[in-house]
Amino acid sequence: MIGLDSQARIWLCTQPTDMRKSFQGLSALVRNQLKQDPLSGHYFVFINRRKTQMKMLYFTGTGYCLWAKQLQQGQFPVPKSNASHHALTLADLQLLIDGIEVQKYRQFKRFKRV
Structure with a gap:
């Protein structure tokens, strides 16, 4: 697994995405469709219609990163x-x-430092 920032939010786009899109196309989707700031440092996950490809876009201090599977x-x-x-x-x-895929699970309360 890649090292993710534990403070950043992870957003999954539930609409199918064209996997031909790269940095600019996906950041435009984040801005227009998800109504989020692509420069926020949050992670944005996109999946194609057939659910066989995934891309994750995030911004570090120096530029965009794109992870694909x-x-x-x-x-x-x-x-x-x-x-x-x-x-x-x-x-x-x-x-x-x-x-x-988890069909049914129960997560108990845990201590979380605020």
């Missing part, structure tokens, strides 16, 4: 949502990348 078999288990974007935790992102 293409599955040779199977699909990414994208959660169903009526909204244009869905917030993910780092654990949710790891499960999504690994192709693990």
